Amino acid sequence: MTASNRDQADPTGSATPDSAPLPSLGHSIAAAAKLAGVSRALLYKLWAAGEGPPRRRIGRRVVVPHAGLVAWLNAGGSNG
Numbered sequence: 001m002t003a004s005n006r007d008q009a010d011p012t013g014s015a016t017p018d019s020a021p022l023p024s025l026g027h028s029i030a031a032a033a034k035l036a037g038v039s040r041a042l043l044y045k046l047w048a049a050g051e052g053p054p055r056r057r058i059g060r061r062v063v064v065p066h067a068g069l070v071a072w073l074n075a076g077g078s079n080g
Contacts, residue, residue, distance in 0.1 A: 023066065024066055025065065025066055026056070026063035026064060026065050026066060027063065027064045027066060027069060028061075028062075028063070028064075029043060029044075029055075029062055029064065031064075032053065032064035032069055035069065035073075036053070036069065036072075036073060036077070051077075052072065052077065053065075053068050053069045053071075053072035053073075053077060054068035054072070055068075
C-alpha cells in the first residue's frame with residue numbers, strides 16, 4: 001500500500017463514506033438505564049426481583065440486548 005492509498009483508506013472499514021453506521025446490538029447497563037429513563041440502581045433492583053429487561057454476561061461485561069430492551073419498554077417495563 002502506498003502512502004497515498006493509506007491516506008485514502010477508510011479507518012472504519014465501511015464500503016462507502018456515506019453509509020449509515022450499524023445499530024447497536026447491545027447496551028451497557030448505564031446506556032440501557034439512560035435509554036429507559038431509569039437509574040442503574042433501579043435496573044439492578046428489577047433484576048434482583050426477577051423483572052426488568054433481559055441481560056447477558058459476555059466475559060466480565062453485562063450487556064442488555066437492544067431488542068430485549070425495546071420489547072421490555074414496549075411492554076411498559078420502565079414504570080418499574
